[in-house]
Amino acid sequence: MCLCQLARPVKVLSTIKPMQSVDVLVRGAGVVGQCLALALAHGGLRVALRGEATSENAAGHRKHDVRAYALNSASVALLRELKVWQALAPSAVTAVYEMHVHGDRPDARLEFTAWQQHVDALAWIVDAQALHAGLETAIDFATSVTRTTADVGAALTALCEGKDSSTRSALGVHVERFDFGQKAIAARLTASRDHQNVAQQWFRSPDVLALLPLDAPQAQASYAMVWSCPTQRAEQLLTLGAREFEIELAQASTGFVGELTLCSERMAWPLTQALAQPWCGEGWVLLGDAAHVVHPLAGQGLNLGLADVAVLARVIAQREPWRKLGDARLLRRYARRRATPTLAMGQVTGGLLQLFSRPSPALRELRNRGLNLLDHLPSVKRWLGARATHS
Ligand SMILES: Cc1cc2nc3c(=O)[nH]c(=O)nc-3n(C[C@H](O)[C@H](O)[C@H](O)COP(=O)(O)OP(=O)(O)OC[C@H]3O[C@@H](n4cnc5c(N)ncnc54)[C@H](O)[C@@H]3O)c2cc1C
Numbered sequence: 001m002c003l004c005q006l007a008r009p010v011k012v013l014s015t016i017k018p019m020q021s022v023d024v025l026v027r028g029a030g031v032v033g034q035c036l037a038l039a040l041a042h043g044g045l046r047v048a049l050r051g052e053a054t055s056e057n058a059a060g061h062r063k064h065d066v067r068a069y070a071l072n073s074a075s076v077a078l079l080r081e082l083k084v085w086q087a088l089a090p091s092a093v094t095a096v097y098e099m100h101v102h103g104d105r106p107d108a109r110l111e112f113t114a115w116q117q118h119v120d121a122l123a124w125i126v127d128a129q130a131l132h133a134g135l136e137t138a139i140d141f142a143t144s145v146t147r148t149t150a151d152v153g154a155a156l157t158a159l160c161e162g163k164d165s166s167t168r169s170a171l172g173v174h175v176e177r178f179d180f181g182q183k184a185i186a187a188r189l190t191a192s193r194d195h196q197n198v199a200q201q202w203f204r205s206p207d208v209l210a211l212l213p214l215d216a217p218q219a220q221a222s223y224a225m226v227w228s229c230p231t232q233r234a235e236q237l238l239t240l241g242a243r244e245f246e247i248e249l250a251q252a253s254t255g256f257v258g259e260l261t262l263c264s265e266r267m268a269w270p271l272t273q274a275l276a277q278p279w280c281g282e283g284w285v286l287l288g289d290a291a292h293v294v295h296p297l298a299g300q301g302l303n304l305g306l307a308d309v310a311v312l313a314r315v316i317a318q319r320e321p322w323r324k325l326g327d328a329r330l331l332r333r334y335a336r337r338r339a340t341p342t343l344a345m346g347q348v349t350g351g352l353l354q355l356f357s358r359p360s361p362a363l364r365e366l367r368n369r370g371l372n373l374l375d376h377l378p379s380v381k382r383w384l385g386a387r388a389t390h391s
Helices: 031-044 058-062 075-083 128-141 167-170 230-241 242-252 299-317 329-358 359-375 380-391
Strands: 021-026 049-051 068-071 093-096 096-102 109-113 123-127 144-150 153-159 174-191 198-204 208-214 222-230 261-262 269-277 285-288
Touching: 021 031, 021 174, 031 049, 031 075, 031 128, 031 299, 068 075, 068 128, 068 208, 068 299, 075 299, 093 208, 123 128, 123 167, 123 359, 153 167, 174 230, 208 242, 222 230, 222 242, 230 269, 242 261, 285 329, 299 329
Parallel strands: 021 049, 021 153, 049 144, 096 198, 153 285
Antiparallel strands: 068 123, 093 123, 096 109, 174 222, 174 261, 174 269, 198 208, 208 222
């Protein structure tokens, strides 16, 4: 299918002259779209970045997004190349040196450390707002990226419109979805004890609670929380007053990180897994959540999206001189390279959730023993850790 079949008229743009054309039109100015625009501009292309003023979901959340992203070393390398990482305020980024995974029994625990993995850090936790703002500033300074509020003629249109991409639907792309029947509640917390750069995660059938260390608002003693639970339980937690919510949180985290205090509003996202097919056609390509959505329990959705950006930018830079940017054969090289890592991540996160969300006592015993067993198998741990830190 060709994008031109959508027969969208070329509109008068607010920041681009009518009929002016660019090499690539990036639709969607989330982190993936922002990074793609910058990466392609670094490769010498003229890019138009089209944001969405009216979106109620991702953009509405981003206005005061309380999330923080756990980024792997590949994502950080891309952001460094784009000169964005270096510009982030030190308080917006916290390195994770250890990760503790707790089962639903106090003695069931698996620990990963950066030194065992032979890496500088297992991950970096970055404030979502700060990252978005840093990318906006970089785009302001990128002379070959122009912002637009309407479509513009381009050899290639990159769809980075997130999980509910309307252009993807208009193209008739099939999306296989699985609804987990869960919501993720995100909020910021402060703690009575230092976080010591340790990320904590509790797999408490059926909930998964993650606390990611942060240095703001309180240096060394703040966390970004993501608490995934069945929708009804999530809605009940959202209606609780701050004090009651903190009591629930203390129970879920077994007091392990000290007393936790809520210091932001709570926001919630419904959780799905999704995979679009195909990822490209003549003149168009999908990236980020528009192509794939995974459960946030492994903190990998944005990492997958940024890996899409890096691979597409490389495929485009290495194309034969005669090949057009929108050539479907060229774009399939990108789709092929991204297929296996994306499928693998979907299977790992989906499988983990299935394993940890079932209330069966036998399964519960098995997974708690499994965590302890894994903790005593350094080579398997190293392998698992490497999958999580590099994807
Ligand atoms: C609670 C939670 C915690 C998470 N934590 C992590 C983590 O720790 N690490 C990690 O790697 N990932 C994490 N993720 C996943 C991560 O948030 C997403 O994978 C990532 O934000 C996807 O980015 P995106 O740019 O593809 O899509 P989005 O962020 O959804 O951006 C899409 C953009 O496109 C715009 N848009 C939509 N339609 C149109 C249109 N028609 N035209 C133009 N623009 C349009 C939207 O307004 C939006 O600005 C988490 C997700 C959740 C819900």
